[in-house]
Amino acid sequence: MDLAIYTVKAVAQAIVGSGYTTILIMLSLILYFQNRKTAVMQKAIIGESINSPLELTISQVVLGILGGALGSILLTYSGVMFDEKSGIELIFLTSVVLTLVKPRFICFAYSGAVLGALSLLTNDIYIYFTGKPALEGFLKLDITALMTMVGILHIVEGLLVALDGNRGAIPVFSNTNGKIAGGYALKRYWPIPVVLMLLTVVTAGDGTDVSTTTIMTPDWWPVIKTSHAAKLLETAVLAAAPIYAMLGYSSVTFTKTKREKALSSGLYIFIYGIVLTAVAQLARFDNIVISLFVVAFAPLAHELMLKLQALKEVRGKAKYVSDEDGIVVLEVAPNSPAAHMGIKAGDRLMEINNRIIESEKDVLEGIKQTLGKMEVKIKQVNGAVKELQYGTFAAGQRLGVVFVPRYVPKEGMVMGYENMKFKDFMDKIQENDEDEDEDENNED
Incomplete structure (x- = not known):
């Protein structure tokens, strides 16, 4: 059976298979209730939700499944495989535990480094001093395979962030040089079914239940030719094991649009995944010092990536700051009067019904006193000044915008x-x- 078909079937098993469906439903419910909070916050700020909880959840689940399928195919074709006694499944539990320390530690860069370090300590280093493994072979992870898996999952994460990271953004504010700057807080999670290739050593007459499915592999497979995998392939049966993982993304920006920030962050994560995958191949030399370097590189490089993004944000110019040209719009609710008039984030409100906007109070009063037709003068992001109209503005109706106050x-x-x-x-x-x-x- 072709590797891709076998992997896709394993992903499908993770969606509709016995027990796995329950896990997917539970993860979807957790995401849904989180998205309800996001929708409530959006409604409290803007007057209505920008994205419905169901829409936010469906995009996470669907893209998560697609990302899981892509990641699983990349893992399978690259030849990432683990001994069934390696304890690789602990990487997901370790991520959950590390999240209790800091939420961003849910990333596999940290849990992978922890497991990699434990594997080297209880096997390679312990054997060097005592001549035997500390845990009788348990938790013996191939560092090349482990860190390649972490790198590939970050490649997938980068794509998910670029595609979907801007959904559910919450308007936020900060003080910059005595003025208020508007921005966005972004937070998204995707449940992904990851298919890992496990090697089970079989000896004649040991009673092991071996699947009758034969996996046809190309001559060039596996790409990652570790000595550990090569030895196991001689006496082992290769099988796919689907496991659910959660990829997460959280960030804040005051210098970019929410779409620009998602694309920028996705690119950083994608590049990190490529670099880590390349660095992981150094562990092929089966040297303890090099393996320790590869294990340490994953979290340190991840921290560097985050620092570079933060530094770029700090040195950047705040994008949404109100000034003498008008009060800047940070967010526009869909199907609102502002949306129908064509007002967009980044536009500046200059006048409402010929009332010059000098402060946020003028905006509130101008809206409050409007009955029937509303005329708005705005300055667009490109500098063009336009006059817009909305003919059926009712008493008590909201314009449907979040604007950035001018004064602290x-x-x-x-x-x-x-x-x-x-x-x-x-x-x-x-x-x-x-x-x-x-x-x-x-x-x-």
């Missing part, structure tokens, strides 16, 4: 997306405006 409140409070809702922030700003009006009246 007196107390110096700036909203952090993790500890304060947008509504609370806007209430603070309105209270600040009212205090200023009272101060002016007292002076008069």
Whole structure:
């Protein structure tokens, strides 16, 4: 049977097979309830959800399955395989445990490094000093195969982030040089069925239940020709074992659109996956020092990748900052009056019904006093000034935009997306405006 067909069938087994369907449903439900929170936050900030929880969940599950199929085919064709007693399945449990330390440690760069280090410690290093393995051969992982798997999964993750990482973004704000900058918090997870090739050593008459399925492999297979795999292939049966994993992505940007940020992050992750896959091949030399270097490279290079992205963000120019040209729009709700008029993120509100917008309070008052036709003057991202109309604006109706306030409140409070809702922030700003009006009246 062709490798690709065999792998796809194994992925299908992970979707509809006994027991696996339950796992997929459970993961989908967890994602759905997370997406409900995202939709609620979007609705509280904008007036309606940009993406429905169901839409967010379906895209995660469908793309996760496609990503799992792609990753599994890459793993199979590259020849990544493990001894059935290697304990490779512990990488997923290790990721969950490390998440309790820091959420971003769910990445396999960290759990793979932990298992790789334990494997070298209990086998290669322990054998060097005592002449025998510490765990009787358990947790003996092929470092080349392990880190190649981590690299390939990051290649898949990079593609998923680029395609789907911008969905469910939450508007956030920060203080930059005494002004408020708008941005986006992005967080996405994808459940992926990963098919791992396991090698079971079979001896005549040992009673082992061997599958009758024969996997036809090309002459050039496997690409990764480790001594460990070569020895096992002489006396082992090759079988596919589907296991579910979770790929995750979390980031914040104030210098890019949410789409640009997803593409940029996806590219960084993709390149990291390529580099790690290449570096993993150094472990073929079966040298403890080189293997330790490869194991350490995975988390250190991952940290470097994150630092480079953060440095680029810090040195970049804030994209959404209101100024004398108008109040900048950060987000537009679909099917809202603003969306129907053609207002987009990055546009600046200059006038509402001939009322010049000098502060966020003018925006709120202009909307509040509008009945019937609304006329809006905006300055687009490209610098063009346009006048837009909406003819059926009703009392109490929302424009459907999130705008970036121009001034930081007196107390110096700036909203952090993790500890304060947008509504609370806007209430603070309105209270600040009212205090200023009272101060002016007292002076008069």
